[in-house]
Amino acid sequence: GAGVSQSPSNKVTEKGKDVELRCDPISGHTALYWYRQSLGQGLEFLIYFQGNSAPDKSGLPSDRFSAERTGGSVSTLTIQRTQQEDSAVYLCASSSGPGSYGYTFGSGTRLTVV
Amino acid sequence: DQQVKQNSPSLSVQEGRISILNCDYTNSMFDYFLWYKKYPAEGPTFLISISSIKDKNEDGRFTVFLNKSAKHLSLHIVPSQPGDSAVYFCAASVKPGNTPLVFGKGTRLSVIA
Numbered sequence: 563g564a565g566v567s568q569s570p571s572n573k574v575t576e577k578g579k580d581v582e583l584r585c586d587p588i589s590g591h592t593a594l595y596w597y598r599q600s601l602g603q604g605l606e607f608l609i610y611f612q613g614n615s616a617p618d619k620s621g622l623p624s625d626r627f628s629a630e631r632t633g634g635s636v637s638t639l640t641i642q643r644t645q646q647e648d649s650a651v652y653l654c655a656s657s658s659g660p661g662s663y664g665y666t667f668g669s670g671t672r673l674t675v676v
Numbered sequence: 677d678q679q680v681k682q683n684s685p686s687l688s689v690q691e692g693r694i695s696i697l698n699c700d701y702t703n704s705m706f707d708y709f710l711w712y713k714k715y716p717a718e719g720p721t722f723l724i725s726i727s728s729i730k731d732k733n734e735d736g737r738f739t740v741f742l743n744k745s746a747k748h749l750s751l752h753i754v755p756s757q758p759g760d761s762a763v764y765f766c767a768a769s770v771k772p773g774n775t776p777l778v779f780g781k782g783t784r785l786s787v788i789a
Binding site for chain 2: 566610619621670
C-alpha cells in the first residue's frame with residue numbers, strides 16, 4: 563500500500579485479556595519497528611525487525627509482550643494479560659532497510675485497558 | 677535514563693515569528709539526528725535531519741542546528757504558521773548500524789494567528 567497501515571485504530575479491552583495489534587508496512591520495506599507512546603511520554607522503542615535477521619526485542623517491557631513478522635511483511639504485536647499501564651498509542655513504522663532513517667509511521671492503535 | 681531530552685513540553689509562538697525547539701542528548705555515540713512532526717491521531721512524519729559532520733541543515737522554513745560539543749540541537753521554524761501547530765519529536769541514532777531511533781518526549785508547538 564501507499565503507507566503503513568495499522569489496525570485496529572482503537573481498542574478497548576478489559577484488564578487481563580490478550581490483544582493483538584496489526585501492522586502492514588510499506589511494500590518492499592525490509593525494516594519494521596514498533597514503538598508506543600504513553601500519556602505524557604515520548605516514543606518508547608519496543609521491537610525491531612530487519613529482513614530475516616533475529617528481531618531486536620530489547621525494548622519489550624515484559625514477557626507479556628511479543629511480536630512476530632510473517633513473510634517479511636505483516637507484523638502482529640501481542641500483549642497477553644493486559645494491565646492498565648499498557649494503555650498507550652502503539653505505533654508501527656517501516657523503512658527501506660538498515661541505515662535508512664526515513665521511517666514512515668502508521669497512525670497507531672490507541673489501546674485502552676479498563 | 678533518557679538519552680534524548682526535550683525539556684520544554686510546550687511552546688506558544690505568534691504567527692510570523694520564529695519558533696525554536698530545543699533538544700539535548702547524553703549519548704556521545706549519537707551522530708545522526710532527526711525531527712519528526714506529529715498531528716493528533718496521525719503518526720509522526722519526518723521533517724528534517726542532520727548528520728554530525730554538519731552543524732546546520734536547512735529546508736525551506738525549517739533549519740536544524742547541531743552543537744556536538746554541547747550535545748544540543750535545535751529546530752528553527754521561520755516564519756511560523758498556524759499549520760505548524762503540532763508535537764515535534766527530536767530523535768537520534770548511532771550510525772552505522774541497525775539501532776532504532778531514540779526519541780524525546782516531544783514539544784507541543786502552538787502557533788497563534
